[in-house]
Amino acid sequence: MQGSFELQLPGVLDSLGRLCAFAYQAALESGLNEHTAWEIELAVDEAATNIIQHAYSPTRPGDVRLVCVREGSRFSVVLYDRGLPFDPDTIPAPDLTSSIDTREAGGLGIYLMGRMMDEVRFDYNPDTGENELRMMKYVGTKLPSDVRVVPVQGRIDATAAPALAAIVHETAETGGKRILLDLSGVTFLSSSGLRILLMLARELKSTGGELRLCSMQPAVAEVFALTGFTQIFTIHRTRDEALAALAALE
Numbered sequence: 001m002q003g004s005f006e007l008q009l010p011g012v013l014d015s016l017g018r019l020c021a022f023a024y025q026a027a028l029e030s031g032l033n034e035h036t037a038w039e040i041e042l043a044v045d046e047a048a049t050n051i052i053q054h055a056y057s058p059t060r061p062g063d064v065r066l067v068c069v070r071e072g073s074r075f076s077v078v079l080y081d082r083g084l085p086f087d088p089d090t091i092p093a094p095d096l097t098s099s100i101d102t103r104e105a106g107g108l109g110i111y112l113m114g115r116m117m118d119e120v121r122f123d124y125n126p127d128t129g130e131n132e133l134r135m136m137k138y139v140g141t142k143l144p145s146d147v148r149v150v151p152v153q154g155r156i157d158a159t160a161a162p163a164l165a166a167i168v169h170e171t172a173e174t175g176g177k178r179i180l181l182d183l184s185g186v187t188f189l190s191s192s193g194l195r196i197l198l199m200l201a202r203e204l205k206s207t208g209g210e211l212r213l214c215s216m217q218p219a220v221a222e223v224f225a226l227t228g229f230t231q232i233f234t235i236h237r238t239r240d241e242a243l244a245a246l247a248a249l250e
Helices: 013-029 034-055 108-116 161-173 191-206 218-227 239-247
Strands: 003-010 063-071 074-081 119-125 130-138 147-156 178-189 210-214 234-236
Touching: 003 013, 013 034, 013 063, 034 063, 034 074, 034 108, 034 130, 108 119, 108 147, 119 147, 119 178, 147 161, 147 191, 147 239, 161 178, 161 191, 178 191, 178 218, 178 239, 191 210, 191 218, 210 239, 234 239
Parallel strands: 147 178, 178 210, 210 234
Antiparallel strands: 003 063, 063 074, 074 130, 119 130
Protein backbone atom coordinates (compact mmCIF):
# COMPACT_ATOMS: atom_id res chain seq x y z
CA MET A 1 0.00 0.00 0.00
CA GLN A 2 1.39 3.41 -0.99
CA GLY A 3 0.45 6.83 0.36
CA SER A 4 1.79 10.32 1.03
CA PHE A 5 0.41 12.83 3.55
CA GLU A 6 1.58 16.37 4.38
CA LEU A 7 0.59 19.00 6.97
CA GLN A 8 2.16 22.35 7.87
CA LEU A 9 1.26 24.23 11.04
CA PRO A 10 2.71 27.02 13.21
CA GLY A 11 5.42 25.81 15.56
CA VAL A 12 3.44 26.36 18.76
CA LEU A 13 2.16 23.96 21.40
CA ASP A 14 -1.44 24.49 20.25
CA SER A 15 -0.48 22.69 17.01
CA LEU A 16 0.81 19.59 18.81
CA GLY A 17 -2.50 17.73 19.00
CA ARG A 18 -3.26 18.25 15.31
CA LEU A 19 0.21 17.11 14.24
CA CYS A 20 -0.06 13.94 16.32
CA ALA A 21 -3.61 13.17 15.16
CA PHE A 22 -2.51 13.70 11.54
CA ALA A 23 0.39 11.24 11.90
CA TYR A 24 -1.85 8.67 13.61
CA GLN A 25 -4.49 8.90 10.88
CA ALA A 26 -1.86 8.78 8.11
CA ALA A 27 -0.52 5.56 9.59
CA LEU A 28 -3.99 4.00 9.74
CA GLU A 29 -4.81 5.05 6.17
CA SER A 30 -1.49 3.52 5.08
CA GLY A 31 -2.59 0.14 6.40
CA LEU A 32 -0.76 0.09 9.73
CA ASN A 33 -2.47 -1.30 12.82
CA GLU A 34 -3.58 0.83 15.76
CA HIS A 35 -0.63 -0.06 18.01
CA THR A 36 1.91 0.84 15.32
CA ALA A 37 -0.01 4.05 14.62
CA TRP A 38 0.19 4.88 18.35
CA GLU A 39 3.97 4.30 18.32
CA ILE A 40 4.28 6.72 15.40
CA GLU A 41 2.02 9.25 17.11
CA LEU A 42 4.17 9.16 20.27
CA ALA A 43 7.37 9.62 18.27
CA VAL A 44 5.87 12.59 16.43
CA ASP A 45 4.71 14.12 19.72
CA GLU A 46 8.22 13.93 21.18
CA ALA A 47 9.84 15.24 18.00
CA ALA A 48 7.41 18.12 17.48
CA THR A 49 7.59 19.11 21.15
CA ASN A 50 11.38 19.39 20.91
CA ILE A 51 11.09 21.55 17.79
CA ILE A 52 8.47 23.83 19.32
CA GLN A 53 10.19 24.22 22.67
CA HIS A 54 13.85 24.27 21.61
CA ALA A 55 14.26 25.06 17.89
CA TYR A 56 11.78 27.92 18.09
CA SER A 57 11.03 30.54 20.75
CA PRO A 58 8.44 33.30 21.23
CA THR A 59 10.89 35.72 19.60
CA ARG A 60 11.82 33.26 16.85
CA PRO A 61 8.56 31.75 15.53
CA GLY A 62 8.25 29.37 12.62
CA ASP A 63 6.33 26.47 11.12
CA VAL A 64 6.54 22.71 11.44
CA ARG A 65 5.99 20.68 8.29
CA LEU A 66 5.10 17.01 8.73
CA VAL A 67 5.35 14.53 5.85
CA CYS A 68 4.30 10.87 6.18
CA VAL A 69 4.94 8.39 3.38
CA ARG A 70 4.23 4.66 3.03
CA GLU A 71 6.52 2.95 0.52
CA GLY A 72 6.27 -0.82 0.54
CA SER A 73 7.43 -2.10 3.92
CA ARG A 74 8.63 1.33 5.08
CA PHE A 75 6.58 4.10 6.69
CA SER A 76 8.61 7.30 6.95
CA VAL A 77 7.90 10.41 8.98
CA VAL A 78 9.81 13.63 8.30
CA LEU A 79 9.48 16.83 10.32
CA TYR A 80 10.91 20.02 8.83
CA ASP A 81 11.62 23.28 10.65
CA ARG A 82 13.72 26.42 10.22
CA GLY A 83 14.68 26.83 13.86
CA LEU A 84 17.97 26.31 15.65
CA PRO A 85 19.81 23.18 14.48
CA PHE A 86 20.02 20.22 16.85
CA ASP A 87 22.85 17.77 17.55
CA PRO A 88 21.55 14.61 19.29
CA ASP A 89 25.07 13.71 20.42
CA THR A 90 24.94 16.64 22.86
CA ILE A 91 22.09 14.97 24.77
CA PRO A 92 23.24 12.46 27.42
CA ALA A 93 21.65 9.03 27.55
CA PRO A 94 18.62 8.95 29.86
CA ASP A 95 18.89 7.59 33.37
CA LEU A 96 16.90 4.35 33.36
CA THR A 97 18.29 2.72 36.47
CA SER A 98 18.47 5.20 39.38
CA SER A 99 15.98 5.34 42.23
CA ILE A 100 13.19 7.90 42.48
CA ASP A 101 15.38 10.04 44.74
CA THR A 102 18.18 10.53 42.22
CA ARG A 103 16.70 9.86 38.78
CA GLU A 104 16.81 12.66 36.22
CA ALA A 105 14.15 12.87 33.50
CA GLY A 106 16.35 14.39 30.78
CA GLY A 107 16.85 12.69 27.42
CA LEU A 108 13.64 10.68 27.55
CA GLY A 109 12.15 12.29 24.44
CA ILE A 110 14.92 11.14 22.11
CA TYR A 111 14.98 7.78 23.90
CA LEU A 112 11.25 7.24 23.26
CA MET A 113 11.62 8.27 19.62
CA GLY A 114 14.32 5.64 19.23
CA ARG A 115 12.22 2.95 20.93
CA MET A 116 9.05 3.71 18.96
CA MET A 117 10.71 4.02 15.54
CA ASP A 118 13.24 1.82 13.76
CA GLU A 119 15.43 4.66 12.50
CA VAL A 120 15.86 8.25 13.69
CA ARG A 121 18.15 10.70 11.91
CA PHE A 122 18.73 14.45 12.31
CA ASP A 123 20.00 16.43 9.30
CA TYR A 124 20.36 20.02 8.13
CA ASN A 125 19.67 20.79 4.47
CA PRO A 126 21.77 23.81 3.43
CA ASP A 127 19.90 24.07 0.12
CA THR A 128 16.55 24.70 1.81
CA GLY A 129 17.79 26.03 5.16
CA GLU A 130 15.65 23.45 6.94
CA ASN A 131 16.32 21.03 9.76
CA GLU A 132 15.08 17.56 8.82
CA LEU A 133 14.15 14.94 11.41
CA ARG A 134 13.61 11.61 9.63
CA MET A 135 12.05 8.63 11.37
CA MET A 136 11.39 5.25 9.79
CA LYS A 137 9.10 2.39 10.75
CA TYR A 138 9.44 -1.01 9.09
CA VAL A 139 6.16 -2.84 8.65
CA GLY A 140 4.95 -6.05 7.11
CA THR A 141 7.94 -8.27 7.95
CA LYS A 142 6.81 -11.47 9.65
CA LEU A 143 9.32 -12.44 12.33
CA PRO A 144 9.39 -15.21 14.90
CA SER A 145 7.56 -14.19 18.08
CA ASP A 146 10.75 -14.13 20.16
CA VAL A 147 12.65 -11.76 17.82
CA ARG A 148 12.98 -8.11 18.81
CA VAL A 149 14.65 -5.27 16.91
CA VAL A 150 16.26 -2.55 19.04
CA PRO A 151 17.58 0.60 17.31
CA VAL A 152 20.55 2.21 19.04
CA GLN A 153 21.48 5.88 18.67
CA GLY A 154 24.50 8.07 19.37
CA ARG A 155 27.54 6.81 21.24
CA ILE A 156 28.14 3.46 22.90
CA ASP A 157 30.74 4.31 25.53
CA ALA A 158 31.19 4.09 29.29
CA THR A 159 28.46 6.67 29.87
CA ALA A 160 25.86 5.10 27.58
CA ALA A 161 26.60 1.44 28.39
CA PRO A 162 24.24 1.18 31.44
CA ALA A 163 21.31 2.58 29.44
CA LEU A 164 21.94 0.13 26.60
CA ALA A 165 22.10 -2.75 29.07
CA ALA A 166 18.80 -1.67 30.61
CA ILE A 167 17.11 -1.55 27.19
CA VAL A 168 18.32 -5.03 26.25
CA HIS A 169 17.33 -6.45 29.65
CA GLU A 170 13.84 -4.92 29.31
CA THR A 171 13.53 -6.35 25.80
CA ALA A 172 14.53 -9.80 27.01
CA GLU A 173 12.12 -9.64 29.95
CA THR A 174 9.21 -8.89 27.59
CA GLY A 175 9.81 -11.96 25.42
CA GLY A 176 12.80 -11.07 23.29
CA LYS A 177 15.03 -14.12 23.04
CA ARG A 178 16.78 -13.25 19.79
CA ILE A 179 17.63 -9.55 19.78
CA LEU A 180 18.86 -7.55 16.80
CA LEU A 181 20.64 -4.29 17.60
CA ASP A 182 20.37 -1.87 14.67
CA LEU A 183 23.54 0.24 14.93
CA SER A 184 22.84 2.52 11.95
CA GLY A 185 22.45 5.46 14.33
CA VAL A 186 25.60 4.73 16.35
CA THR A 187 28.34 7.26 15.62
CA PHE A 188 30.99 6.15 18.14
CA LEU A 189 32.00 2.89 19.82
CA SER A 190 34.66 2.52 22.52
CA SER A 191 36.16 -0.46 24.34
CA SER A 192 33.59 0.11 27.09
CA GLY A 193 30.89 -0.26 24.47
CA LEU A 194 32.46 -3.49 23.22
CA ARG A 195 32.52 -4.85 26.76
CA ILE A 196 28.84 -4.18 27.33
CA LEU A 197 27.92 -5.81 24.01
CA LEU A 198 30.00 -8.87 24.91
CA MET A 199 28.38 -9.07 28.36
CA LEU A 200 24.89 -8.80 26.89
CA ALA A 201 25.64 -11.45 24.26
CA ARG A 202 26.88 -13.83 26.97
CA GLU A 203 23.80 -13.21 29.11
CA LEU A 204 21.44 -13.98 26.23
CA LYS A 205 23.44 -17.06 25.21
CA SER A 206 23.27 -18.42 28.77
CA THR A 207 19.46 -18.48 28.51
CA GLY A 208 19.34 -19.89 24.99
CA GLY A 209 19.08 -16.52 23.29
CA GLU A 210 21.18 -14.60 20.81
CA LEU A 211 22.36 -11.05 20.16
CA ARG A 212 22.82 -9.98 16.53
CA LEU A 213 24.01 -6.68 15.06
CA CYS A 214 23.35 -4.85 11.81
CA SER A 215 23.91 -1.65 9.82
CA MET A 216 27.22 -0.51 11.30
CA GLN A 217 28.66 2.81 10.21
CA PRO A 218 32.24 2.50 8.85
CA ALA A 219 33.95 3.83 12.00
CA VAL A 220 32.04 1.39 14.21
CA ALA A 221 32.73 -1.51 11.82
CA GLU A 222 36.43 -0.65 11.94
CA VAL A 223 36.51 -0.96 15.74
CA PHE A 224 34.89 -4.39 15.46
CA ALA A 225 37.43 -5.46 12.83
CA LEU A 226 40.44 -4.15 14.77
CA THR A 227 39.42 -6.01 17.94
CA GLY A 228 38.37 -9.26 16.27
CA PHE A 229 34.77 -8.89 17.44
CA THR A 230 33.60 -9.60 13.89
CA GLN A 231 34.47 -13.24 14.60
CA ILE A 232 32.26 -13.61 17.67
CA PHE A 233 29.10 -11.74 16.62
CA THR A 234 26.61 -12.38 13.83
CA ILE A 235 26.72 -9.09 11.93
CA HIS A 236 24.42 -8.23 9.04
CA ARG A 237 25.25 -5.55 6.49
CA THR A 238 21.73 -4.06 6.44
CA ARG A 239 18.55 -4.27 8.47
CA ASP A 240 16.70 -5.82 5.52
CA GLU A 241 19.32 -8.56 5.31
CA ALA A 242 19.05 -9.17 9.06
CA LEU A 243 15.25 -9.29 9.01
CA ALA A 244 15.25 -11.73 6.11
CA ALA A 245 17.67 -14.00 7.99
CA LEU A 246 15.63 -13.83 11.19
CA ALA A 247 12.36 -14.43 9.35
CA ALA A 248 13.87 -17.58 7.88
CA LEU A 249 14.30 -18.94 11.43
CA GLU A 250 10.51 -19.31 11.86
